[in-house]
Amino acid sequence: MTAADAGTHVHSDRATNWPAQAVGAALMVPLAVMAVPAIGAWASARFLVPVLLMLAVIAFNLATASSMRTLVGPRGVLVSFGVFGWPRFRYPLERIASARVVTIPSAMWMWGIWWTPWGGLRLTLRGGPALELTLTNGRRVTVSADDPQAAVAAISANSGAPAP
């Protein structure tokens, strides 16, 4: 064991998408403007309820999908979204068969938490570098990260496996 191998090796990573947050914030303004006059008139509840719902969804997305955090260490991989650190996803090392760096295209409608039969679970908020985990049950998880190569190295170091 070299000196670099001694001790606990943890990698913390963060991915952000400030433009998405700015767009989300900008969307809130006209919606709020629409909702305010409707609040006094209960007759327009049919208008008010969907608008408030849209505000709630956008607020939720703002809080969760503008930044995400990934921690890799001996306890595995932990991915958490946004200001509240929730939702979160855990993958113990025993469940991870392999990990690699991928690049995901900038397809806006697939940001956040998405699952597809062909793509697996995607925890992303932008195009660009990402960490792709292949689990022992064959499922794939793709996670946006600023330095996925370091995340892969941390997974290898903690698994006791040689780096790919």
Place this chain on the structure above:
Amino acid sequence: MRWNVDLHSRLPLRDQIADCVRRGVTAGDLRVGDPLPPAAELAEALDVDRNTVLAAYRGLRTEGVLEFRRGRGVRVVRAPEREQAVVDAAAMLVDAGRAHGVGREGLIQLIREMT
């Protein structure tokens, strides 16, 4: 950003964690304004007690390197003081340059070649 602690080292864990932050800022992995992972999450990942991480964070806040803000978590607000060992080595380099007629530009060029 890499965090490394050695449970067998004589250096207390909270000092090791604080050193990780200092190294991160010096290396550019952490910039002023960047948030650090929440203490509970980092503690779990490192398999140390949450209070150990909190002690490291609090010490760095006392030094003025970190700031705690409600709802925003822990952020880097200032680079730590320059590592004294590096400052001392630089002073020796400048003295050696002076003794052998190598001036500022020569020293800068030398550092560029080596880094």
